[in-house]
Amino acid sequence: EIVMTQSPLSLPVTPGQPASISCKSSQSLLHSDGKTYLYWYLQKAGQPPQLLIYEVSNRFSGVPDRVSGSGSGTDFTLKISRVEAEDVGVYYCLQMLDLPTFGQGTKVEIK
C-alpha cells in the first residue's frame, strides 16, 4: 500500500495571504505511461469532496487560478496564492498509481 503523508494537519490562514500544503508518498507516483497519478481534493463542511487538481498540476473545471499544484516523484505541494473565506475546509491528496489511498487531510481555517 502506498502511504500518503500530508503536512501540516492544521493550517490557520489569514485572508489574502498564501497557503501551502505538502503531500509525500511512500513511493514514486510516476507511471510508465509518463503520467503522475496525484490528485487534490477539498472537502467543505457537510459536503462531499470536490476535485481541485488532477495529475499533479491540472486544475479541474471551475477551480480558480490562485489554486495550483506542483511536484514530482514522491513530493507534491498544493498552493493557494491568496486565501479567501471559500477556501476553508479539509484538503486531501490522493494517489491513484496503485490501489487508491488518501492523505490524512489538512484542515484549513481562517485565523
Next chain:
Amino acid sequence: QVQMVQSGAQVKKPGASVMVSCKASGYRFTTFSITWIRQAPGQGLAWMGWISAYNGATNYAPNLQGRVTMTTDTSTSTAYMELRSLRSDDTAMYYCTRGGQLGYDYWGQGTLVTVSS
C-alpha cells in the same frame, strides 16, 4: 450537467447488510467507472472499490473482500454497493464518485449508514 444522486440514510443492526444506490445522469453511464469511498465520523477518506460500468469488472479494497459487492444496472444508469456482516466500525458516510481520466470528478451527496444495536 453530471449528477450522482444517492439513496437515503439507513440504520442497520450489527450483522445485517446494507445496499446503497447511486443514480448517474448527464453523461453516458458506460463510459466511466464508479468508485465507492467511505468516511467514518470525523475521519478521513477510505477507498472501498471500483466497478466498470462498461463491463462490470470490479476491484475491492483488501480489507473489504468477501463483505462488499458492487454492481451496476446500465438500463437505469444506477450503481449499487452492498456491504454485509455490518459492524459498528462500518458506520460512515458512503460516497459514490465517477472515475475517469481526471480521477474522481463528480461525487454523490453521500449516504449515512449507521450500524447500531
